[in-house]
Amino acid sequence: MRFHTRKWVKPEDLNANGTLFGGKLLAWIDEEAALYSIIQLENNFVVTKYISEINFVSSAKQGDVIEIGIGVVKFGNSSITLCCEVRNKMTRQTIITIDKIIMVNLDKDGKPAAHGKKQIEFVHERLERSKNDKVKGEKEN
Numbered sequence: 001m002r003f004h005t006r007k008w009v010k011p012e013d014l015n016a017n018g019t020l021f022g023g024k025l026l027a028w029i030d031e032e033a034a035l036y037s038i039i040q041l042e043n044n045f046v047v048t049k050y051i052s053e054i055n056f057v058s059s060a061k062q063g064d065v066i067e068i069g070i071g072v073v074k075f076g077n078s079s080i081t082l083c084c085e086v087r088n089k090m091t092r093q094t095i096i097t098i099d100k101i102i103m104v105n106l107d108k109d110g111k112p113a114a115h116g117k118k119q120i121e122f123v124h125e126r127l128e129r130s131k132n133d134k135v136k137g138e139k140e141n
């Protein structure tokens, strides 16, 4: 699991008890899952289909720095299944875990479409590959 995004818990993120509002946290996670899927599937048109049980393990308070981790459970045909953990950046205390977040790759008509991906890719490797392919193509011509 990779922890890409950090958040600073501010007054507007709190519930009536003064701790991080669960709905706010879920919105951050949904956006992170969407961003992760968009980058992996190389398609901006990806939607959240299904989220499994959510375990709120501990709370966060104003001023805490938290980080959102996303991992890939499975690449499907049109879907990608992710897992998520959010933890306190300083103490590593788990705040929430989600076993399965299923995101679906859509075509321009909003219908599920095969994404053709089988494994995690890194943008820098993609760029390196396309640079090498270009050089190879130039040598062949």
Ligand SMILES: CC(=O)SCCNC(=O)CCNC(=O)[C@H](O)C(C)(C)COP(=O)(O)OP(=O)(O)OC[C@H]1O[C@@H](n2cnc3c(N)ncnc32)[C@H](O)[C@@H]1OP(=O)(O)O
Residues within 6 Å of the ligand: 030, 031, 034, 046, 047, 048, 049, 050, 075, 076, 077, 078, 079, 080, 102, 104, 106, 110, 111, 112
């Ligand atoms: C980031 C955001 O905020 S997005 C906004 C919130 N999300 C939405 O608005 C999405 C609304 N839902 C939809 O538009 C539709 O349900 C769609 C287009 C996502 C999917 O339509 P469906 O008719 O269910 O598609 P379909 O049956 O072909 O399933 C598509 C994929 O999702 C998977 N899937 C569908 N339902 C489920 C489910 N309940 N649990 C797990 N996986 C599921 C399927 O297995 C399939 O995966 P695969 O192609 O890798 O095998």
